[in-house]
Amino acid sequence: MAEVELRAIHAVTVEMHGGMLTLAIACVLLKMADLTWQRFLPRRLLRLHGFVAKASGLAGPASILAALGGIAGLVASAITGYLMVPGATLTDDPLAMNKVMVTTFAIELWSIYLLLAVRHFKTLWDPRSPLALVASASAILGFASSVIGGSLGGTMAGKGSVLAPVWELLNVDIHRPWILATQTAILLAIAVNVLAFLFLARRARRGQATPRQSQSAAEEPAP
Amino acid sequence: MMRPAVLFLGLVAGVAALLAADLDAYTGGWDDGAQNYNCGTSCHSGPTNHGTGVLVLSADKPSVVTGQGLVVTAQVTETQLGNNALVGVFLLRSTAGSADGPEGDGWEILQDPNGRANNYVQTPSPGAGQAVTLRWTLQAPATPGDYTLLARVHHGSTARNPLWEDSSSVTVTVTAIPPGVPIIDHAPVSVGYLQQDVGLEAWVVNATTGVFLHWRAAGQTNFSSVELTNTTEGAGARWRYEGAIPASATEGEIEYYLVATRDALYTDTPVFTVRIVPVPVKPDVSAWVAQILVGVECIAVLAVVASRYASRPLTKVAGKEGSKVG
Numbered sequence: 001m002a003e004v005e006l007r008a009i010h011a012v013t014v015e016m017h018g019g020m021l022t023l024a025i026a027c028v029l030l031k032m033a034d035l036t037w038q039r040f041l042p043r044r045l046l047r048l049h050g051f052v053a054k055a056s057g058l059a060g061p062a063s064i065l066a067a068l069g070g071i072a073g074l075v076a077s078a079i080t081g082y083l084m085v086p087g088a089t090l091t092d093d094p095l096a097m098n099k100v101m102v103t104t105f106a107i108e109l110w111s112i113y114l115l116l117a118v119r120h121f122k123t124l125w126d127p128r129s130p131l132a133l134v135a136s137a138s139a140i141l142g143f144a145s146s147v148i149g150g151s152l153g154g155t156m157a158g159k160g161s162v163l164a165p166v167w168e169l170l171n172v173d174i175h176r177p178w179i180l181a182t183q184t185a186i187l188l189a190i191a192v193n194v195l196a197f198l199f200l201a202r203r204a205r206r207g208q209a210t211p212r213q214s215q216s217a218a219e220e221p222a223p
Numbered sequence: 224m225m226r227p228a229v230l231f232l233g234l235v236a237g238v239a240a241l242l243a244a245d246l247d248a249y250t251g252g253w254d255d256g257a258q259n260y261n262c263g264t265s266c267h268s269g270p271t272n273h274g275t276g277v278l279v280l281s282a283d284k285p286s287v288v289t290g291q292g293l294v295v296t297a298q299v300t301e302t303q304l305g306n307n308a309l310v311g312v313f314l315l316r317s318t319a320g321s322a323d324g325p326e327g328d329g330w331e332i333l334q335d336p337n338g339r340a341n342n343y344v345q346t347p348s349p350g351a352g353q354a355v356t357l358r359w360t361l362q363a364p365a366t367p368g369d370y371t372l373l374a375r376v377h378h379g380s381t382a383r384n385p386l387w388e389d390s391s392s393v394t395v396t397v398t399a400i401p402p403g404v405p406i407i408d409h410a411p412v413s414v415g416y417l418q419q420d421v422g423l424e425a426w427v428v429n430a431t432t433g434v435f436l437h438w439r440a441a442g443q444t445n446f447s448s449v450e451l452t453n454t455t456e457g458a459g460a461r462w463r464y465e466g467a468i469p470a471s472a473t474e475g476e477i478e479y480y481l482v483a484t485r486d487a488l489y490t491d492t493p494v495f496t497v498r499i500v501p502v503p504v505k506p507d508v509s510a511w512v513a514q515i516l517v518g519v520e521c522i523a524v525l526a527v528v529a530s531r532y533a534s535r536p537l538t539k540v541a542g543k544e545g546s547k548v549g
Binding site: 091092100105129130134137182189192196 | 525
């Protein structure tokens with residue numbers, strides 16, 4: 001049996017998540033275009049919207065399948081990439097560490113999109129549901145993370161990246177570790193968690209207050 | 224009405240820019256390596272079309288003694304290049320397509336053009352019609368005889384057409400080392416760091432009157448010299464010598480070679496190149512792990528908060544009902 005090099009398998013998984021996630025983001029953009037049309041341009045170019053609506057109908061399920069394949073590809077490429085570059089070497093190279101970090105975020109963001117898309121399959125793309133914005137933002141950020149990861153991977157492989165001029169323009173050194181001090185990271189986490197807790201607590205209080213007010217209003221005798 | 228539309232168009236433009244960005248990591252074959260004539264297993268197939276480039280291979284000596292160093296130079300001039308303007312050059316002993324690296328004849332690659340020890344290297348081309356020079360430093364086989372070396376180039380073209388060229392073969396005669404002549408066994412150093420001495424070690428035989436290190440910054444005319452110190456412990460025919468190239472304050476390349484002497488007899492190594500680079504920054508791995516965990520946790524928390532916030536439907540809808548599917 002012919003021996004298959006690990007780098008060839010890695011290449012397949014890289015191409016897989018590249019293609020799948022591109023399809024997924026294209027579907028998400030189509031759904032957003034459809035929603036924008038429905039919310040803000042309801043009575044214009046109705047005939048043209050018919051075509052968009054047909055494509056949009058397919059885009060929802062397609063985005064789920066593509067995101068699923070993309071996440072599988074991302075995870076598989078992370079595993080094959082790790083096997084190609086031993087752990088000790090991985091943590092010696094800031095470029096590789098940056099790539100691992102953004103790839104982790106990409107996997108998480110796309111998983112959040114997938115979770116929302118599956119859980120709210122029937123209502124996610126309803127024009128009245130702002131959840132579509134959350135899902136789309138997650139997909140777009142996940143796609144941006146995977147593009148950055150691809151750029152770092154291209155640089156690691158020696159090919160370079162077309163994003164190189166962008167890094168230069170933004171004065172971003174991809175060969176330096178993008179690492180905050182541990183104290184800063186922990187402070188950031190505390191701030192985010194406290195704000196999230198306060199928001200959820202406030203929302204819970206409002207949720208309890210509303211039924212009580214309704215109940216007391218109902219108990220008042222009719223004039 | 225205008226603001227959301229502008230926002231959406233901005234979003235589309237941003238994502239379109241990301242789509243145009245480089246997604247693939249090109250992991251299917253880029254990088255130096257040990258490769259055969261037909262590119263071995265890393266390509267599905269080698270290029271089938273002959274290009275118009277010129278590839279000239281030469282050796283610095285027509286004849287060496289067993290174990291002696293030899294510098295082989297490939298000069299590549301390409302007129303057709305792909306967008307990557309990258310050429311891959313193979314140093315080979317034959318065109319058999321299998322086990323045809325020079326190691327198969329007993330040559331040892333001490334230093335390749337990129338400072339490693341591969342027979343296949345990739346290098347950016349300076350442009351169409353401009354020559355690029357690649358040097359391999361080899362150690363001659365232990366068995367005397369006539370040995371053949373040749374080079375092959377793989378590169379792309381604007382027509383996205385993989386192309387190749389071969390050099391003429393070069394024959395090097397390897398003769399037995401005369402009795403009493405010093406022998407040097409040295410693993411070359413390819414990378415040094417700013418403000419740090421570059422330590423060197425060599426194992427020598429028959430060097431009864433000293434081993435010397437000669438070095439210079441690339442581009443300079445004269446070599447500086449220092450005698451290496453014998454640090455051998457215990458008895459034996461092989462002696463260990465150590466020394467260092469003094470620390471450099473600037474980045475760049477330093478060339479060096481060693482000479483082992485025995486009265487009027489001597490052996491020298493080929494000239495090796497050390498690339499002086501800044502001391503690499505060792506990343507804080509625990510901070511990196513903490514940051515990933517914090518990032519993952521914060522994204523999850525923000526997603527929960529945002530989805531809770533967004534679970535309340537909008538009260539006012541300007542348009543009609545949404546698409547029914549998906």
